[in-house]
Amino acid sequence: xxxxxxxxxxxxxxxxxxxxxxxxxxxxxxxxxxxxxxxxxxxxxxxxxxxxxxxxxxxxxxxxxxxxxxxxxxxxxxxxxxxxxxxxxxxxxxxxxxxxxxxxxxxxxxxxxxxxxxxxxxxxxxxxxxxxxxxxxxxxxxxxxxxxxxxxxxxxxxxxxxxxxxxxxxxxxxxxxxxxxxxxxxxxxxxxxxxxxxxxxxxxxxxxxxxxxxxxxxxxxxxxxxxxxxxxxxxxxxxxxxxxxxxxxxxxxxxxxxxxxxxxxxxxxxxxxxxxxxxxxxxxxxxxxxxxxxxxxxxxxxxxxxxxxxxxxxxxxxxxxxxxxxxxxxxxxxxxxxxxxxxxxxxxxxxxxxxxxxxxxxxxxxxxxxxxxxxxxxxxx
Numbered sequence: 496x497x498x499x500x501x502x503x504x505x506x507x508x509x510x511x512x513x514x515x516x517x518x519x520x521x522x523x524x525x526x527x528x529x530x531x532x533x534x535x536x537x538x539x540x541x542x543x544x545x546x547x548x549x550x551x552x553x554x555x556x557x558x559x560x561x562x563x564x565x566x567x568x569x570x571x572x573x574x575x576x577x578x579x580x581x582x583x584x585x586x587x588x589x590x591x592x593x594x595x596x597x598x599x600x601x602x603x604x605x606x607x608x609x610x611x612x613x614x615x616x617x618x619x620x621x622x623x624x625x626x627x628x629x630x631x632x633x634x635x636x637x638x639x640x641x642x643x644x645x646x647x648x649x650x651x652x653x654x655x656x657x658x659x660x661x662x663x664x665x666x667x668x669x670x671x672x673x674x675x676x677x678x679x680x681x682x683x684x685x686x687x688x689x690x691x692x693x694x695x696x697x698x699x700x701x702x703x704x705x706x707x708x709x710x711x712x713x714x715x716x717x718x719x720x721x722x723x724x725x726x727x728x729x730x731x732x733x734x735x736x737x738x739x740x741x742x743x744x745x746x747x748x749x750x751x752x753x754x755x756x757x758x759x760x761x762x763x764x765x766x767x768x769x770x771x772x773x774x775x776x777x778x779x780x781x782x783x784x785x786x787x788x789x790x791x792x793x794x795x796x797x798x799x800x801x802x803x804x805x806x807x808x809x810x811x812x813x814x815x816x817x818x819x820x821x822x823x824x825x826x827x828x829x830x831x832x833x834x835x836x837x838x839x840x841x842x843x844x845x846x847x848x849x850x851x852x853x854x855x856x857x858x859x860x861x862x863x864x865x866x867x868x869x870x871x872x873x874x875x876x
Contacts, residue, residue: 508875510823517541517549519851521823523873525774526633528614531560532823532871534851536606537569543604550607560611562589563629563640566732568826568855569595569604589619590628590642592732594684594721594855606853608824610640620670622663623647630671635743635771639671639735645727653691653728657698660731665706673735675706679745679767680734680778681714684721692718692860695729699762708762712747716763717781717869719828720858734778736769745769748777751810752787756780759789761860766811775874777815781828782808783859783867794863797834801841801866808868817872825852825870832856834865 513520519534533553537546554560612631620628620641628641644667646659665675685695695718703709714733723730736745748766749755756763766779784792784800793799812818829835835854842850852870859867
């Protein structure tokens with residue numbers, strides 16, 4: 496079983512962290528200022544309002560931070576509901592993604608993850624009176640974060656809604672002066688994913704061919720089940736960047752233990768890394784218990800699926816001279832709420848220190864997959 500290994504390169508600078516019950520903050524120098532990644536997993540039995548109040552206390556105590564992305568797992572959000580403004584889920588303040596999930600701790604919300612910047616000018620991107628993204632830049636590159644992108648008409652067929660989301664990605668990116676081929680990371684939350692994932696893949700492949708993505712960088716990606724409060728068939732997030740100089744590089748990273756997802760018709764890279772002077776960032780796609788030949792490993796055995804998935808992700812980290820301690824954000828998706836303890840068991844067995852991961856309930860893209868993990872890692876120096 497995988498254990499953390501020391502990197503072969505000189506000891507990197509460790510990222511400053513603040514860790515407490517239901518709170519994990521990672522801070523790093525970035526974009527001429529500071530960038531923070533905040534994970535707030537729900538405490539056992541915590542009410543949604545109390546979880547959101549913990550976030551807003553942090554925001555009020557740190558007015559220097561501008562939120563560029565907020566992801567919520569567990570709240571069924573209705574834009575017209577009275578609580579939407581109180582929870583700042585209506586897109587008036589910053590970009591928000593809300594996905595109907597659950598966490599198995601007796602709380603209606605699994606957790607919140609936030610990315611924020613200080614000391615950097617941030618431009619909000621609006622679409623139909625809603626903040627759906629931000630754009631910012633530094634001396635090395637221009638960046639764009641888009642979240643909560645959804646089709647305008649939920650009555651269209653699922654295929655047409657998927658096409659509409661890809662078209663919307665392209666149109667909002669244009670507001671930031673970017674194109675679809677600048678994307679390096681995507682997320683897709685599909686309602687009833689098991690009934691139409693192949694259809695979604697066909698739409699994505701068609702769009703990627705039209706935009707020339709296969710000739711350039713195929714983004715890292717996550718595709719899991721998830722409903723949203725406005726009843727559309729899917730919702731999407733993305734990260735994009737356009738380098739200003741040769742020192743800013745972005746490239747696909749293969750998995751040492753799995754075949755390329757393109758081999759079985761899923762258009763995403765196993766991971767993507769981008770490098771800036773003094774910093775490397777690794778984005779590991781949603782990863783599940785897949786054999787090297789593309790078949791599901793350990794169907795029906797969640798403990799074995801967790802162990803293999805963690806081994807695969809660990810191998811990707813090691814291949815880039817990183818380890819679990821470099822994680823700034825993680826999401827663990829379980830098909831069954833009662834299986835979530837298996838991740839805690841694995842971490843305890845490996846004596847893994849506290850890391851910023853939230854566990855949420857979601858269908859995976861195959862009916863025999865029970866667990867999926869994604870993470871972002873950063874190394875300085």
